[in-house]
Amino acid sequence: MSAKPVLEVRNLFKHFPMRQSMLDMLRRRQAEVVCAVDGVSFSLEKGEVLALVGESGCGKTTIVRTLIGLEEATSGEILFKGQEVESQNQNEKNKISLKQLRQRVQIVFQDPYESLDPRATIFDIVSEPLVVHGMAANRDELHARVKMSLEEAGLRPAEDYLLRYPHELSGGQRQRVVIAAAMVLEPELLLADEPVSMLDVSIRAEILNLLNALRRSRGISILFITHDLGTVGHFANHLAVMYLGRIVEIGPTAEVLKNPQHPYTRALLSVVPVPNPKLRRKMIILSGETPNPINLPNGCRFHPRCPLAMDECKLNDQHLVDVGNKHQAACLLAQ
Amino acid sequence: MNENWALFKRNLFEFWKAFRRNKLGLLGGFLVLTAILAATFAPLLTPYAPTEVIRDVNGRGLTFAPPSVHAPLGTDDAGRDIWSQLIYGARVSLAVGFLAGFIAMFIGSLFGILAGYFGGRIDNLLMRVTDVLLVIPDLPLMLVLVATLRQMDLHVSPLVVLVFVIGLLYWTSTARLIRSQVLTIKERQYVARSRAIGAGHVHIIRKHILPQIMPLIVANTVLIISTAILIESGLAFLGLGDPTQPSWGAMLNFAFDRSAVTNGAWWFYLPPGFAIVWVTLGCVLLGNVLEDMLNPRLTAHHLESNQNMIAIQKREGE
Ligand SMILES: Nc1ncnc2c1ncn2[C@@H]1O[C@H](COP(=O)(O)OP(=O)(O)OP(=O)(O)O)[C@@H](O)[C@H]1O
Ligand SMILES: [Mg+2]
Numbered sequence: 001m002s003a004k005p006v007l008e009v010r011n012l013f014k015h016f017p018m019r020q021s022m023l024d025m026l027r028r029r030q031a032e033v034v035c036a037v038d039g040v041s042f043s044l045e046k047g048e049v050l051a052l053v054g055e056s057g058c059g060k061t062t063i064v065r066t067l068i069g070l071e072e073a074t075s076g077e078i079l080f081k082g083q084e085v086e087s088q089n090q091n092e093k094n095k096i097s098l099k100q101l102r103q104r105v106q107i108v109f110q111d112p113y114e115s116l117d118p119r120a121t122i123f124d125i126v127s128e129p130l131v132v133h134g135m136a137a138n139r140d141e142l143h144a145r146v147k148m149s150l151e152e153a154g155l156r157p158a159e160d161y162l163l164r165y166p167h168e169l170s171g172g173q174r175q176r177v178v179i180a181a182a183m184v185l186e187p188e189l190l191l192a193d194e195p196v197s198m199l200d201v202s203i204r205a206e207i208l209n210l211l212n213a214l215r216r217s218r219g220i221s222i223l224f225i226t227h228d229l230g231t232v233g234h235f236a237n238h239l240a241v242m243y244l245g246r247i248v249e250i251g252p253t254a255e256v257l258k259n260p261q262h263p264y265t266r267a268l269l270s271v272v273p274v275p276n277p278k279l280r281r282k283m284i285i286l287s288g289e290t291p292n293p294i295n296l297p298n299g300c301r302f303h304p305r306c307p308l309a310m311d312e313c314k315l316n317d318q319h320l321v322d323v324g325n326k327h328q329a330a331c332l333l334a335q
Numbered sequence: 336m337n338e339n340w341a342l343f344k345r346n347l348f349e350f351w352k353a354f355r356r357n358k359l360g361l362l363g364g365f366l367v368l369t370a371i372l373a374a375t376f377a378p379l380l381t382p383y384a385p386t387e388v389i390r391d392v393n394g395r396g397l398t399f400a401p402p403s404v405h406a407p408l409g410t411d412d413a414g415r416d417i418w419s420q421l422i423y424g425a426r427v428s429l430a431v432g433f434l435a436g437f438i439a440m441f442i443g444s445l446f447g448i449l450a451g452y453f454g455g456r457i458d459n460l461l462m463r464v465t466d467v468l469l470v471i472p473d474l475p476l477m478l479v480l481v482a483t484l485r486q487m488d489l490h491v492s493p494l495v496v497l498v499f500v501i502g503l504l505y506w507t508s509t510a511r512l513i514r515s516q517v518l519t520i521k522e523r524q525y526v527a528r529s530r531a532i533g534a535g536h537v538h539i540i541r542k543h544i545l546p547q548i549m550p551l552i553v554a555n556t557v558l559i560i561s562t563a564i565l566i567e568s569g570l571a572f573l574g575l576g577d578p579t580q581p582s583w584g585a586m587l588n589f590a591f592d593r594s595a596v597t598n599g600a601w602w603f604y605l606p607p608g609f610a611i612v613w614v615t616l617g618c619v620l621l622g623n624v625l626e627d628m629l630n631p632r633l634t635a636h637h638l639e640s641n642q643n644m645i646a647i648q649k650r651e652g653e
Contacts, residue, residue, distance in 0.1 A: 068531045102533035114524040119546040121342065127543070132534045181532075208613055 004082035005043040006189050006221045011275035012040045012076035016064050018294065033200045035293045036062040038245035049215065049222045051232040051253065053240030057290060061110070064191045068107050069098045070205035080105065103133050110194040112174035116166040126150060135185065145184060153180035154210055172203035176210070183214060190222045197227065207237060215258045220242065230272045233257060241265045244293055244301045250320065251327030261316040263306050308333060341615055353628060358454040358623030366617025376423040382417035385581070388414040399600050409602035412593040420586055421606050424488065427582035430616070431497055431546045436560035438502025444552050447513025452521055454538060461514065465628045470558060493577040497570060501563050509555050516548050523570050550629025555624050561618030583607040
């Protein structure tokens with residue numbers, strides 16, 4: 001076994017060019033870009049869970065889509081087990097092809113109502129990865145593996161589900177189907193894009209437990225995306241907080257939760273409901289709206305909303321600095 | 336295989352359950368089905384061959400005879416039975432309509448899918464071709480084409496020429512329709528998921544795009560067939576059909592040639608006109624109802640909308 005991380009992302013950028021109006025083109029204005037992902041680096045070890053937290057629109061989904069090749073990165077490197085991922089099927093040597101990557105990395109999307117083909121049966125959906133990669137020698141094997149995967153995802157007995165259509169299932173069951181389809185290839189890395197945010201609160205814990213159990217039994221790594229800091233504590237080994245396309249704080253979960261350095265992380269933590277009223281912190285309500293990723297503010301991108309902003313913050317775009325215990329934060333005040 | 340068959344039966348049954356309740360759809364289906372049956376069993380339904388001249392006791396042709404026991408719909412100027420011609424004409428009209436419709440559907444779906452899915456150059460090409468075909472008036476263009484092709488000594492039946500000219504000119508609206516559907520479907524998340532699994536274009540088109548637009552294709556084909564039958568009738572009426580195998584349009588052409596109207600021989604020109612209306616009306620009714628029933632946008636969300644309704648009712652009850 002190599003000691004290389006399962007996934008390593010170095011300085012990933014993804015900018016979407018905006019449509020320009022004819023007038024602007026004639027005026028030779030520079031095309032505006034949406035800086036959805038703006039210099040993100042992290043790595044994920046085997047069997048670990050990295051939680052990526054941030055508010056809506058900060059670029060979490062874009063990272064996942066870029067990792068699996070649904071979007072082409074503007075720049076930056078993505079390494080899977082130390083091997084670079086080829087860009088756009090060019091068959092470069094020493095690089096892992098997209099098709100291979102998509103066999104070993106699987107994705108769970110946010111919306112279980114949208115991510116299942118309404119005209120495919122559950123069997124079609126779960127067997128699809130096996131068919132696409134030619135992983136089942138015959139129909140019996142296909143059947144056996146689909147059933148096993150469904151049961152492992154908590155849909156028992158599997159026979160009852162095989163010939164059903166997605167609209168005959170509840171949201172939680174659908175997400176289990178998505179997870180079964182993702183696990184059927186026995187991937188090494190699972191990209192879970194807010195797998196529970198569209199589900200009823202009562203089902204969320206079940207799905208999270210399922211993911212946790214799969215991680216324990218299979219030893220897969222999970223990139224777990226969420227905008228809910230409350231659920232990640234007992235689940236993720238590492239925590240990365242994102243703000244407007246950048247990671248502003250990253251470190252071991254316990255460490256970050258106990259000792260948040262970035263004002264944004266503190267604000268997020270302060271609004272997480274805590275059962276024990278004595279432990280409740282003072283709520284920090286952020287003022288102002290999220291600046292849009294088209295016109296990023298100068299200096300630190302959080303300064304317009306930061307309660308602790310100083311003059312220096314308007315000039316200095318602080319990058320991640322070590323604060324000890326593998327904990328990094330991008331703030332001038334971090335120590 | 337067994338399960339697929341069971342699944343197919345279940346889908347068919349559910350479709351029938353919904354279809355049965357639709358009166359207009361049933362009427363359309365009935366009209367089309369009777370026409371197809373008549374064409375299939377033509378020899379059993381007709382007392383004479385369509386070209387046979389009915390003669391009276393003196394051996395003279397029974398020309399322009401009104402409906403009687405001998406000829407249920409009367410006879411034409413040469414003494415041939417109108418009813419027999421009508422039933423045999425269904426064969427020609429339906430065959431031309433269906434074949435041309437299928438050709439148009441096939442080309443239209445192919446171009447629509449390719450243009451919608453891949454975009455770029457194919458899309459541009461398709462849109463320009465359809466633009467050109469849309470602005471040229473159909474009927475004059477077809478007249479010119481059919482007339483020229485018939486001059487060219489191709490050694491094929493004029494009906495084949497008709498089939499190909501109609502089929503090759505009538506795919507553009509289908510292509511645009513399919514293209515716009517594919518454009519929305521390919522952005523759906525399950526297509527993205529399929530790509531993220533590692534599926535190639537062929538797999539995605541076959542497994543995710545085609546099943547979604549198949550109902551649309553079916554409904555559209557039925558509508559196109561009705562157009563094709565109308566156009567065939569129009570061209571045949573203008574004398575571009577096959578004189579040896581008269582279709583309904585050709586019958587009308589004869590009727591007007593032989594001045595059936597001035598002779599008051601209504602049984603000569605009304606039946607073919609009525610038959611054309613019968614079939615095209617049937618196709619249009621059936622096609623519209625199928626389109627409503629099978630439209631993927633209308634069926635995909637029926638559960639979600641139901642839930643909303645319950646939620647709203649609850650809120651009102653509070
Ligand atoms: N295809 C695209 N073209 C242009 N802009 C895009 C595109 N996809 C995403 N964006 C922009 O990139 C930014 C990040 O979007 P993203 O979907 O990654 O956010 P997110 O963190 O996943 O949000 P949420 O929590 O709501 O899912 C948004 O401002 C969005 O408008
Ligand atoms: Mg998202």
